[in-house]
Amino acid sequence: MRLFSFLSLRQWLTLPYIALVFGVAVLIGALSYRTGSQAVDTVAHHLLLETVARIGQAVDRHVVGSAAALEAAFPNGMPAPDTIDADLPALRTRFWIATSLHIDPNNYVYYGNRHGQFFGLWRFNVQDAELRLKLQADRPRQKFRFSGINGVPSEPTTEQKMYEPRARPWYKSGEDNLSHTWTSIYIDFTTAELVATRARRVLDAQGGLQGVVATDLSLKRLNDFVRKLSLSDNAVAFIIEPDGKLIASSRSANTMPHPDGTNARINASDSDNELQRAAYAQVLGFAATGNKIDRALTQRFAGPNDQVVELALDRVRDDAGLDWIIVVAVPRSDFMQGVTANVQRTVVIGVFGALAAVAIGLSILGWVGRDIRRLTQAAQDVGEGRLEVPLDVHRNDEIGVLANTFRHMQHRLRTDLLTGLGNRDVMIRSISSRIEKARRTGDSMPFAVLFVDLNNFKLINDRFGHDAGDRVLMEIGNRLLKASRACDRVARYAGDEFLLMINDIPSRQVAEQIRHNIEELLREPLQTVDVSSLPEAVLMSGSVGMAFYPDDGDNADELIKRSDHDMFERKRTWQSDCI
CATH class of the missing domain: 3.30.450.20 (PAS domain)
Structure with missing residues (x-):
């Protein structure tokens, strides 16, 4: 101890606490880094999967209408004429219908035959179109602009480059395959951009190859x-x-x-x-x-x-x-930038805290350590799939920012981003928790699971666009939420499907009345989308399937499957009534 005999009593009393605060600062930084690292791993996993899922959905949206477009242009089993000029009016009508199904992105459907003739219809928008026609194999294509399905074609313009349909990748792929096929991606003849084409061979009345019908998917x-x-x-x-x-x-x-x-x-x-x-x-x-x-x-x-x-x-x-x-x-x-900055700030705070160690004491350590443990537990809960566990950390410093970010992540993972309702996973866990509670406490009060599928939603979505479809989903979700009680649960299951868990129902008759009320609610006119241009028979409604606990199942999967099956039967009845 003689080595430190030059220190004063005040220094002896102060320096150990300063060293302790420095040590605590380092410990807090390490814990913050570890907690942040765990949170980053969880967030990174979910965000990466969400990103590839979004890209996959975008690809599906681009390719989903291609098969229907080809079927509308040349229905399966319809023989093709020997020459295009023998069937021009019918081709124009069918191709207009084909390009109307999914005008974005399937706005171009075309056909080439074994004689080197070509017929294509390009839609600029709902009204304006361009007919691309080649009736002689040794002549360039001609283009005619017109408006409306029966519009009068303009004077033709002739392409400078010779277009030989039989030499194009889409024709070669189509003639070599017995069913639908995608070409390898190639560079488009007109736009010089990357294009993938879905093609299908077309037969003549004798079953021989007559030509190939195709539609492009622009990769731009x-x-x-x-x-x-x-x-x-x-x-x-x-x-x-x-x-x-x-x-x-x-x-x-x-x-x-x-x-x-x-x-x-x-x-x-x-x-x-x-x-x-x-x-x-x-x-x-x-x-x-x-x-x-x-x-x-x-x-x-x-x-x-x-x-x-x-x-x-x-x-x-x-x-x-x-x-x-x-x-x-x-x-x-990139994920760790915020965590690293948080650790650096924690160290700086520790340095200043050392200068005031005697005054402020060590009480703050318990406060900080408690919140760090809560963040750690929250990260573990999310990693194990428990997204509904609340994170009780409310601070205005860096740890609070991390906690708020974590709460936002929990909210996004359990919420349908379009409607603001709970998502599929949250509803399944809610039903399972309700069943577990009934078993644990002996609660004999039944509950019902309602499976809602919207009728005519696809028609509205196709007719007015995806933005209108999104508004319809938000309006329907808001209706269901307002019609439910605080003890009930409402979630968007998938697409235009919703799930409701109606708690504390005394009998199946009461559940049937609730289902009837929901069906009446869904028949109310839409407020966010004007569907007056649709036929009177096309009204927004919904098919509502029901499963009653415990009679129809003793776990979430059985109840959902039962209500889904019931919904399907009711939808089939509705479709029969509409015919």
Whole structure:
């Protein structure tokens, strides 16, 4: 102790506390970093899966109408005429209908036959269109502008380049396949942009090949969607074919120009973005080990400069041979920026706290430590799927910011973002919790699960657009919420389907009356969308299936399946009544 004999008593009393505060500051920083790291892992996992799911939904939206467009243009079993000019009026009518089904994005449907003739209809909007016609194999195509299904065509304009339909990728793919098929992605003849085409062979009356009907999927819109995704500053999202050729990317072009003015496709391994190349290499390595991408999955790998990268993969397939891979890669440092800054601020606070250690005491340690433990427990709860557990941390400092962010994340994970109602997972857990409570407490009061599916929603959605459809869903969700009690639960299950859990119902007769009231509520005229232009027979309503606990099931899955089946039977009855 002689070594420290020069210290005064005041210093002896103060320095240990200062050292303690320094130590506590370091400990708090470490705990903050650990808690933040756990939270980041959870958030990163969910956000990556959500991002690939959003991209997958965008792809589905782009391809969902292609089969219907081809069927409308050439219904299966309808023989094609030997020459296009023998059936021009009928072709024009059917192709107008085909392009009306999903005008965005299937606004172009066309047909080429074995004689080298071509017929195509391009829709600019609901009224204006362009007819692209080639009746002689050795002549260029002509284009005619017109308005309305029976509009008078304008004077034709003739293309400068010769268009040979039989040499195009879509024709070759269609004639070689017995059913619907997607072409490999190619560069469009007119726009010089990347296009994928769904094609189907068309037969003559004798069953021989007469031609190929096709519709394009412009990848420019898909590429624009991927570019507009809200990702971090250094993240990359892209879609590729199994051979690595880029379809869409948030960080790089999907084509490159040649000196002769033509464009060529880019492979992800040749991208000018370092993280994109590394992510694609990881996909190749994943496939090389025999793994299959049959669902959305996440993993972590060492990226450029040995930085840790969070990776999410998913695969999009359909029955016509579409096979695309979705990749999202985010450097972990992008998620950790806020956590690192929080640790740095905590250390600074610790330094200033050391100067006032004697005055402020050590009471704050228990307060801070308690909130850190709550954050840690909250991170564990989220990781185990318990999203409804409240986080009782209310502060105005950095830990409070992290807590508020965490609460916001919990809210997003349990809420349907469009309607503000609970989502499917929350409803399933609510039903399970209600059943568990009944078993635990001996509560004999039954409850009902109502499965609501909207009638005519697809017609309204297709006729007035997805924005109108979203407004209808929000209005219906608000109606159901206002019609329910505080003890009931309302959730959006999927698409235009809703689930209600009606608590404390004394009998099945009361539940039937509630179902009747809900059906009457759904028949009320829409306030947010004007559907007066639709036929009088097309009214918004809903089919409501019901399951009664405990008579119809003793777990959430059984009750939902039973109510879904009941809804389906009622919808079938409704459809029969509408015929």
